Amino acid sequence: MNARVNDWLRRPGNLLGGNLRALAPPILIMMILGMMILPLPPFLLDLLFTFNIALSVMVLLVSMYTQKPLDFAAFPSVLLFSTLLRLSLNVASTRVVLLKGHTGADAAGRVIEAFGHFLVGGNYAVGIVVFVILVVINFMVITKGAGRIAEVGARFTLDAMPGKQMAIDADLNAGLIGEDEARRRRAVIAQEADFYGSMDGASKFVRGDAVAGLLIMVINIVGGLIVGVVQHNMDLADAAKTYTLLTIGDGLVAQIPALVISTAAGVVVSRVATDEDIGQQVMGQLFSNPRVLVLTAGILGMMGLIPGMPNLAFLLLAAALGALARWQLKRDALAKSGAATPAPAPGPAVDVAEASWDDVTLVDPLGLEVGYRLIPLVDRARDGELLKRIKGIRKKFAQEIGFLAPVVHIRDNLELKPTAYRITLNGVEIGHGEAHPGQLLAIDPGQVSGPLPGTQTRDPAFGLPAVWVDPSLREQANMQGYTVVDAGTVVATHLNHLVYGHASELLGRQEVQQLLDRIGKDSPKLTEDLVPKALPLTTVQKVLQNLLDEGVPIRDMRTILDALAEHAPRVTDPHELTALVRLALGRAITQALFPGQGELQVMGLDANLERILSQALAASGNGAGAGLEPGLAETLLRETQDAMRRQERAGLPPVLLVQHPLRVLLARFLRRSLPQLKVLSSAEVPDTRSIKVTALIGGQA
Missing domain, CATH: 1.20.5 (Single alpha-helices involved in coiled-coils or other helix-helix interfaces)
Structure with a gap:
C-alpha cells in the first residue's frame, strides 16, 4: 500500500511530482497571511527582509536582460506579490518594534538595526529626511512615469491591433507564413495588449505602497512614543530616539526594495523591443x-x-x-579596411571558344530579376529571406490551385536600378517595382489617421497608396492604421499576386502530363481511357487553362477527368467541355464563392436584357462567336460596374448569376474590363442552396 502511494506521489502532474512550482503561489500567500497574523522572531524577520531585498534585485536584473516586454510577462503578478510581501513585513516588524522596542536597538532584528543606525549614522532626523526623499522619488518620479508609459503603451497597442492583424493576414494570404504561425502572432498581439493593461493597473499598487509606507512611519513613531512613555515609563527623548530609529530602519529596509522594483517596472515598459537587452542597447547606442x-x-x-x-x-x-x-x-578604421577587398588582378588572355549549343540560353518560364541592392535578399550564402518566401509561395500555390508552378529563376540585372526588380513570364515582363532593404513599406488600406514622413509610392501588387519609412516608425505606422511590411515581403507579395493571376499560362503540357501521371498511379484506367484515346493532351490542357482563367482551381482532377471522359465521345470543343466540367464542379465553385450553407446573395440580369442576349447568342449559332452590339455592350458594362459597387459596399462578393447558355458569353465579355467579377451559371448552383438577387442589371438594346 505504501509503495503504491509513493508511486502515485512521484508521478508527473501530482503535487510532489512535476508540479512543485504550482505550490509556490499558495505557499507565498500563506506566508504573507502568517506574517500579518502571527508574531515572528527577530531572526526570521532578518531572513524575510533579506529575501525581500534579494527578490527586488533579481526582478531588476531580469527586467534588464529581457529583450521584449513579453519575455517577462509575469511582471505584473510579481509586482503585486512583492508589494503584498513588503506590506506584510511592515505589519510583522511593527508588531515586534512596539512589543520589544524598549529592550534595545536590535529588538526587531539586525537588518532593521543596520538600516536604522549604520545607513543614517544613528541620527533619526537624517533618517526621516532620507526616508521621505526615497518615498518622493519612488512615488513622484519612477512609479508615476512608469504608470504613464504603461497607460500610453496600452492605448497605443490597442490602436495598433487592427494594422498588425492586417499585416498578419497579408502574410498568410501571400503564403509567407502558415496558419499556426499566424495564430501564434495573433496571440502575441493580444498578450501585448493584456500586458500593458496589467502594467497600468499594477503600477497603482506601487504608488499605494509608497503612500502606505509614509503613513506607516508616522503611525509607528506616534505609537512608539505612546508605548514607550506610557507603558514602559521611558523618557520622552529616549523613547523618541529608540522608536524613531527602529521605525526609520523598518521603513528604509522596505522602501529601498520598493524603489528597485519600481525601477524594474520603468525599465520593462520604457524599453523598445529589439534583439538586444537594455545593457547592449545602452552601450551600443550611447x-x-x-x-x-x-x-x-x-x-x-x-x-x-x-x-x-x-x-x-x-x-x-x-x-x-x-x-x-x-x-x-x-x-572603425580596422573594420572598414577589413571590409574592403582588393580588385582581382587581370588574368592572362583566354582564347575564345567556338560557339556551341551550350551557348543557347532558354527562356525561363518564371523569372525574377533584381538590382544589386536586392541581392542580399536572394543570396543563398546569406540565407536570403526572399528565397524561403518564394518556396512558401510555390507550396501554397500547389495546395490551393492544384499544380506545381515552375521554379522561379532568380538573377541579378545591372541594367535595373539598384532597388528595382522585375518579374518575367516566358521572358516577357509581367510586373515590376522597387523595394528598399533596410526600410519598411507602410501601405494605406484606406483608413489611416495621418501621414508619415518618407518616400511616397504605391504598393506594386495592388496599387494602394504607400510610403517607404524608417524602421523606427514601425510602431507609429501601426498605430495610425498602416499595414507595415518589409522589402522582402513586398517582392514576395507582388510575385504571389502575379503567379495566381497568370496561373493558366504557367500550366504547360509538361505540368498537365505530370498531373495525369499522378492521377494514373491511383486510377490508371481513368487516364488510359481518356488520353490519348478519347481526347488529345492539348485539349485537356486547354480545358484546364480555361478553368484557371475563370479562377477555378484544378485540385479536383478526378472529377474533372470523369466529366471529360463522360462527354468526350460527343463533344470535342474545349470551351464546351469547360462548361460541362464547370457543371460537375458546381458545388465546389459555389462553395468557394459563398462559404458555408447560407443564402447566395448575387447580382442578376433584367428579363428584357436576358432575352436580348439570348437572341444575340442564338443568332451567332454558338457561344464562341457571339458578339454584342456596341451600344448594348457599353450599357451592359456600365450597369454591371454600378451593380458591383453596390454589391461591394454591402460587403458581398461580386458574383453575377445568369442562365447557363449565357454564362460563357458574359464571362468572356466582362473578364477583360472587370477581372474581379465572377459569372456563375444557375445550373452550377446546388439545389440545396437558396438564392437572393440583391442587384438587378438592366439594359436597353
Missing part, C-alpha cells in the same frame, strides 16, 4: 559614436581647467572618454 565622446571629453577638459573647479575629477574623466573615443576610431 558609447558607440566617437564624435560624441570626443566632444564630451573636450567640454569636460575645458571645465577642468577653470580655477576653483575639481580639476582632477574633470580632467581624469575627460582623459578616459578621449581614450575610449580613440579606441572606437581605431576599431
Whole structure:
C-alpha cells in the first residue's frame, strides 16, 4: 500500500511530482497571511527582509536582460506579490518594534538595526529626511512615469491591433507564413495588449505602497512614543530616539526594495523591443559614436581647467572618454579596411571558344530579376529571406490551385536600378517595382489617421497608396492604421499576386502530363481511357487553362477527368467541355464563392436584357462567336460596374448569376474590363442552396 502511494506521489502532474512550482503561489500567500497574523522572531524577520531585498534585485536584473516586454510577462503578478510581501513585513516588524522596542536597538532584528543606525549614522532626523526623499522619488518620479508609459503603451497597442492583424493576414494570404504561425502572432498581439493593461493597473499598487509606507512611519513613531512613555515609563527623548530609529530602519529596509522594483517596472515598459537587452542597447547606442565622446571629453577638459573647479575629477574623466573615443576610431578604421577587398588582378588572355549549343540560353518560364541592392535578399550564402518566401509561395500555390508552378529563376540585372526588380513570364515582363532593404513599406488600406514622413509610392501588387519609412516608425505606422511590411515581403507579395493571376499560362503540357501521371498511379484506367484515346493532351490542357482563367482551381482532377471522359465521345470543343466540367464542379465553385450553407446573395440580369442576349447568342449559332452590339455592350458594362459597387459596399462578393447558355458569353465579355467579377451559371448552383438577387442589371438594346 505504501509503495503504491509513493508511486502515485512521484508521478508527473501530482503535487510532489512535476508540479512543485504550482505550490509556490499558495505557499507565498500563506506566508504573507502568517506574517500579518502571527508574531515572528527577530531572526526570521532578518531572513524575510533579506529575501525581500534579494527578490527586488533579481526582478531588476531580469527586467534588464529581457529583450521584449513579453519575455517577462509575469511582471505584473510579481509586482503585486512583492508589494503584498513588503506590506506584510511592515505589519510583522511593527508588531515586534512596539512589543520589544524598549529592550534595545536590535529588538526587531539586525537588518532593521543596520538600516536604522549604520545607513543614517544613528541620527533619526537624517533618517526621516532620507526616508521621505526615497518615498518622493519612488512615488513622484519612477512609479508615476512608469504608470504613464504603461497607460500610453496600452492605448497605443490597442490602436495598433487592427494594422498588425492586417499585416498578419497579408502574410498568410501571400503564403509567407502558415496558419499556426499566424495564430501564434495573433496571440502575441493580444498578450501585448493584456500586458500593458496589467502594467497600468499594477503600477497603482506601487504608488499605494509608497503612500502606505509614509503613513506607516508616522503611525509607528506616534505609537512608539505612546508605548514607550506610557507603558514602559521611558523618557520622552529616549523613547523618541529608540522608536524613531527602529521605525526609520523598518521603513528604509522596505522602501529601498520598493524603489528597485519600481525601477524594474520603468525599465520593462520604457524599453523598445529589439534583439538586444537594455545593457547592449545602452552601450551600443550611447558609447558607440566617437564624435560624441570626443566632444564630451573636450567640454569636460575645458571645465577642468577653470580655477576653483575639481580639476582632477574633470580632467581624469575627460582623459578616459578621449581614450575610449580613440579606441572606437581605431576599431572603425580596422573594420572598414577589413571590409574592403582588393580588385582581382587581370588574368592572362583566354582564347575564345567556338560557339556551341551550350551557348543557347532558354527562356525561363518564371523569372525574377533584381538590382544589386536586392541581392542580399536572394543570396543563398546569406540565407536570403526572399528565397524561403518564394518556396512558401510555390507550396501554397500547389495546395490551393492544384499544380506545381515552375521554379522561379532568380538573377541579378545591372541594367535595373539598384532597388528595382522585375518579374518575367516566358521572358516577357509581367510586373515590376522597387523595394528598399533596410526600410519598411507602410501601405494605406484606406483608413489611416495621418501621414508619415518618407518616400511616397504605391504598393506594386495592388496599387494602394504607400510610403517607404524608417524602421523606427514601425510602431507609429501601426498605430495610425498602416499595414507595415518589409522589402522582402513586398517582392514576395507582388510575385504571389502575379503567379495566381497568370496561373493558366504557367500550366504547360509538361505540368498537365505530370498531373495525369499522378492521377494514373491511383486510377490508371481513368487516364488510359481518356488520353490519348478519347481526347488529345492539348485539349485537356486547354480545358484546364480555361478553368484557371475563370479562377477555378484544378485540385479536383478526378472529377474533372470523369466529366471529360463522360462527354468526350460527343463533344470535342474545349470551351464546351469547360462548361460541362464547370457543371460537375458546381458545388465546389459555389462553395468557394459563398462559404458555408447560407443564402447566395448575387447580382442578376433584367428579363428584357436576358432575352436580348439570348437572341444575340442564338443568332451567332454558338457561344464562341457571339458578339454584342456596341451600344448594348457599353450599357451592359456600365450597369454591371454600378451593380458591383453596390454589391461591394454591402460587403458581398461580386458574383453575377445568369442562365447557363449565357454564362460563357458574359464571362468572356466582362473578364477583360472587370477581372474581379465572377459569372456563375444557375445550373452550377446546388439545389440545396437558396438564392437572393440583391442587384438587378438592366439594359436597353
